[in-house]
Amino acid sequence: VQLQASGGGLVQAGGSLRLSCAASGRTFSSYAMGWFRQVPGKEREIVAAISWSGGRTYYIDSVKGRFTISRDNAKNTVYLQMNSLKPEDTAVYYCALQPTRYRGSYYSEEKEFDYWGQGTEVTVSS
Numbered sequence: 001v002q003l004q005a006s007g008g009g010l011v012q013a014g015g016s017l018r019l020s021c022a023a024s025g026r027t028f029s030s031y032a033m034g035w036f037r038q039v040p041g042k043e044r045e046i047v048a049a050i051s052w053s054g055g056r057t058y059y060i061d062s063v064k065g066r067f068t069i070s071r072d073n074a075k076n077t078v079y080l081q082m083n084s085l086k087p088e089d090t091a092v093y094y095c096a097l098q099p100t101r102y103r104g105s106y107y108s109e110e111k112e113f114d115y116w117g118q119g120t121e122v123t124v125s126s
Contacts, residue, residue: 001025001115005095008120011085015124019080021095021117032098032106033071033078034113037091037122044094046110048080052103062088085124092119 007019019035034049048069049058057069066085071078078095096113100106 001097003095003097003115003117005093005117005120007080008093008122010123010125013085013087013124013126015085016081016083017085017122019082019093019095019120019122021078021080023076023078023097023115027076028097028099030100030103032100033069034096034098034106034108035069035078035080036094036096036110036113037089038094038119039091044110046108047093049106049108050078051106052100055104056106058108082122085122087124087126090122090124092121094119 002025003023005021011017030052032051035047036044037047038044050069050071066083068081095117097115098106098113
């Protein structure tokens with residue numbers, strides 16, 4: 001499985017960015033997708049996740065109400081719409097894929113995600 005993330009860049013505080021992550025290669029009948037981020041010197045943290053069906057989503061508290069995760073299964077693509085960006089959102093963002101047995105479920109722990117993209121850098125200036 002190959003994951004290609006894109007959409008990062010430099011934006012002023014209060015601005016918006018939309019990240020995309022396209023999956024290719026081996027296919028699964030059901031898989032969850034997640035977005036993670038990492039700042040140098042800190043551990044990687046999950047930002048958002050979404051089930052195959054799209055009916056179950058997860059967000060860390062710091063992005064609730066500002067970020068929206070969505071997916072287009074026909075395109076094997078997951079998105080992260082980031083609005084009202086803050087300087088503390090600055091990080092390298094990674095997408096990840098978790099094969100799942102059931103289309104409505106997944107685990108939010110990082111160790112449960114088996115496949116990772118290369119990362120896309122987001123910089124929010126104050």
